[in-house]
Every structure is written in C-alpha cells, then in structure tokens.
Amino acid sequence: MTQRTGSTTGNVAELNFNDVLVDLSSYLGRLRVNGSDAIDLLDRLSTNRLTDLTAPGMGMRSVLTTNKGRVIDLLGIHMMGNGILVVTSGAALRKVADWIEFYTIMEDVENVDISGNTFHLRLIGIDAYKRFPEVNNITNSSFLEIEISGSSCTAIRTKVGGDLCLDIIGRKDDEGSVRQILLSDMDERSLLDYERYRISKGEPAFGSELTEDFNPLEAGLIDYIHFNKGCYIGQEVVARLNTYDKVQRKLVKLTWQGSLCGRNLYSGDQSAGIVTSMANGFGLGFVRKIHAEPGTVLACGEESVTIVELSSD
Amino acid sequence: MATRTTPEPLTITISEEAAVHVKQFAAAEGKPEADLRVGVKGGGCSGLTYVLEIVDGGPGENDQIVEEHDVRLYVDKKSYIFLAGTVLEYSGGLNGKGFVFNNPNAKTTCGCGTSFSV
Numbered sequence: 001m002t003q004r005t006g007s008t009t010g011n012v013a014e015l016n017f018n019d020v021l022v023d024l025s026s027y028l029g030r031l032r033v034n035g036s037d038a039i040d041l042l043d044r045l046s047t048n049r050l051t052d053l054t055a056p057g058m059g060m061r062s063v064l065t066t067n068k069g070r071v072i073d074l075l076g077i078h079m080m081g082n083g084i085l086v087v088t089s090g091a092a093l094r095k096v097a098d099w100i101e102f103y104t105i106m107e108d109v110e111n112v113d114i115s116g117n118t119f120h121l122r123l124i125g126i127d128a129y130k131r132f133p134e135v136n137n138i139t140n141s142s143f144l145e146i147e148i149s150g151s152s153c154t155a156i157r158t159k160v161g162g163d164l165c166l167d168i169i170g171r172k173d174d175e176g177s178v179r180q181i182l183l184s185d186m187d188e189r190s191l192l193d194y195e196r197y198r199i200s201k202g203e204p205a206f207g208s209e210l211t212e213d214f215n216p217l218e219a220g221l222i223d224y225i226h227f228n229k230g231c232y233i234g235q236e237v238v239a240r241l242n243t244y245d246k247v248q249r250k251l252v253k254l255t256w257q258g259s260l261c262g263r264n265l266y267s268g269d270q271s272a273g274i275v276t277s278m279a280n281g282f283g284l285g286f287v288r289k290i291h292a293e294p295g296t297v298l299a300c301g302e303e304s305v306t307i308v309e310l311s312s313d
Numbered sequence: 314m315a316t317r318t319t320p321e322p323l324t325i326t327i328s329e330e331a332a333v334h335v336k337q338f339a340a341a342e343g344k345p346e347a348d349l350r351v352g353v354k355g356g357g358c359s360g361l362t363y364v365l366e367i368v369d370g371g372p373g374e375n376d377q378i379v380e381e382h383d384v385r386l387y388v389d390k391k392s393y394i395f396l397a398g399t400v401l402e403y404s405g406g407l408n409g410k411g412f413v414f415n416n417p418n419a420k421t422t423c424g425c426g427t428s429f430s431v
Contacts, residue, residue: 041354041355041356043356044354044355044356044357044362045355045356067358067359067360067421067430102355103354103355103356103360103361104355105352105353105354105355105361105389105391105392105395106352106353106354106364106389106391106392107354107355231356231357231358231362231423231428232356232357232358233355233356233357233358233359233360234358235358236358236359236423236424237358
C-alpha cells in the first residue's frame, strides 16, 4: 500500500480552491467500453445499479470490487451516445481494463484505453461552476456536451468532498485552446496541491484508501452501493457486512502537530488503525470503529494524532 | 513393464437425468429438437456465473460441441476454459436445486450456487 504524502508546506486553510483548474489527465484514466453488453457486464462487476443508466448523458459512480468485497477502484460510469466512458484512477487503469477483459467471456464488449488521446481538466468551486450554468440542471456524474473555443467537450458534474466541480474531457488535440480559454480568468493548481486538497476533503484515492486492504463500506463509499440490485462480484460479502453491521474500520480525517514517523496508530498499547494519506499536519486513515469518534486522540510513534471527523460525514 | 496411459482430455459431460430434463425443458419451450448452450459469464457474487440456455440456431463459429444422451451441448471456447471437466447434473427431490454444475475448476461458490471463482 502506498502512503501518499502531499506538499510539506502551508496548511489547508491557505489553499484557495475556489475557481481553480487542475489538470487530472494523468491522475485519472479513461476507458471507452463499447458493445451491446457493456452496461450489463459493468453492472455485474460493480456495486451500483448501472442498468438505471438508460440514456446518453446519464452517469453514476460505482465501485469495482473483488470477490472478497475489497476495493479495486472507484469508477465514474458515463453513458455516451456510442458507448460508455469509464473514468478510473490513473494508476488503476491497466488493472481495471484487465479486470473487464478477464470477465468478458460470452459478451459483446470491447474496452479501449483513450487516456492518451484525451485531456481531463477539473474545475473546482462554485465560481468555476458558474461559467457553465447549463450544468446546474443535471445530477452528479451526469454530463453535457458543451463547446469551448470551438472544441466539443464532455462536461461532467462531480463533487470532491462537498465542493461542486466540473470535469472537462476533450480531445488531446484541443487541449491547448480549451486551457487557454479557461485559464484566461482562473488559476491552475498543481497535482501536489490537488493531493493536499483531496486529503483535506476526505476524498479517498487509489493506492492509499482505495486498495484491496479495505472494503467500500470502510472507505465511505456507501453512496455508490445499491443494496437491492442483485449479484455483482463481491456482493455477498458487502451485503453481509452491511446487514450484520460488521464493518470494522472507518475512514477518518486526522490532524497532528509535528511530523509522523510511521503510520500505525495506537490507543494505549492496542493497535487502533493506520494512516493512509498525509499532508503537512493532516491526513486520512482507517481506525477501528470503537475509536472512530471526532476528538479521539491516538498515538503514532511519539506524536498525538486527533480524529477530526469521519470522512463520510 | 509399466504401461503409461494418456489421460483423457478434459471435457464437459451431462448426466442421463440432466439430459432428460433438458429435453423436457426444450419440449416445454416448443423446441423439441433444440440444443443446450452451456457457458460462463462474468459477474455473480464470486466472479463467474453459469449460463444455461435452450437454443435452436445450431452451434456458433467458436463453439465446442459435446453430444451425450441425445443432447448436444454448445460451449464457446472461452467458457470452455472455465468448464473443462464439469459434469452437468440434475438434482431433484425435496432439496433439489435443478441443474447442478460439478465443476472441478471452481475454488469457491456463493450461497446460491450459481456463481463461482477459479
């Protein structure tokens, strides 16, 4: 498991993440999944009821899970006119593509990696959002085709923590002109800044919180699980964890004063959890449910680590 | 001198009782001459789900054909990888479950028995 580390200077409050642009072209991956059985197969492989996506423009997030109910990746599934756009974590792209390929047996399904041919910009904050008022009328993960500087782009409504965001995806060849228009009156932030931002928002990331060490309920992804949809890979385990209240750990936001050496959290001499993402003085981690209360102080080496809030709150 | 025997290639077989029920289902669907497609698709709690389908269009281009007890089974090549060695049986009686796949490749099965992992 990777332990992510953000910038080592500044703090969350100093970062203004309203009306900013971040280039997520490499941070996220994009697959085009084609074929008459595509949505049915993806529905059988992931946690949300994708068969509700019946028309172009609709979208939802869904968790790809192993047969042990552990997280492979959190996907964005978007119904295009001529196929499905699947947005993955960048580092998980190959794993997701291979997973879909492995389970394509009798189905009419083909997946194509379009990451290299496309760009993916995220506009963060309500002011950025106001530039495209037409997107106000659609639900999260749904999208519209819009034109920016004469280039046709896909604009997906999304959220990071509670912040409204707009993801702009378009052809790589059009990236320069689209960026020029957008950056004429908004600032660009680096991926390092974005990493600190997403940690501050309690947003789980692949390789840190989204790994096969954790299940989607622990990772705060319950909104992307449909409990009545029927079978998908890992469904039996996820349903049992939820029905019998067997979730052992919770994703929480953490703060500390100094710098952490190590990542194991303790309550007295008992193991209490693990830090999975770190920035300067704050981070994310999974703690045992009995400790998952705001204000609880745990130990990480010599440092005191305080639970600020549950990530899914 | 010891004799060495070549092992039989793994195939898919159907029990006599299962074959009888296939013919009954085919007749009930108004297709008494129809055949049975056996396959696997991705999904289900454990990863892979069995597929049984009465078909009357003949085999596909990539199908393996197994004929036993007057029933023809069509198995596409990719499904065959997961089903080689399987015996398709029929479990009747009070606790019966209908068609049962005795699949030596299945490491785990889910509660309902229709999903498995390899």
